Amino acid sequence: MGVRVTFVDAAGVAHEREAVVGDTLMRTAVRTGIRGILAECGGIAACATCHVHIEPPWAQRLEPRSETEEAMLELxxxxxxxxxxxCQITVSPALDGLTVRLPAEQI
Known part of the structure; x- marks a missing residue:
């Protein structure tokens, strides 16, 4: 059984998807056809084209940002x-029900 993740696009439309434990949110978005996640670097934190906004109640459940992630988010x-x-958020059972918002555009 997968983990439910809801991606809310810039228009406010919610897209619920099933994520595989151990995958990243980026891989889930790409695999399930979420528009707005470009993933140009393929998931190695070398760009910011998979930028999302985590709903506040969920933010504290995630591992802290790495220095590399902080630097890329500046872009x-x-x-x-x-x-x-x-690409830096690994899906775990604890994230079942996670909601993330997509920005209106990526860099």
């Missing part, structure tokens, strides 16, 4: 305290 459009690179 993202309109980052905030809840910005993350979806």
């Amino acid at each position: 993202a459009l309109e980052p905030d305290d809840f910005s993350r690179l979806s």
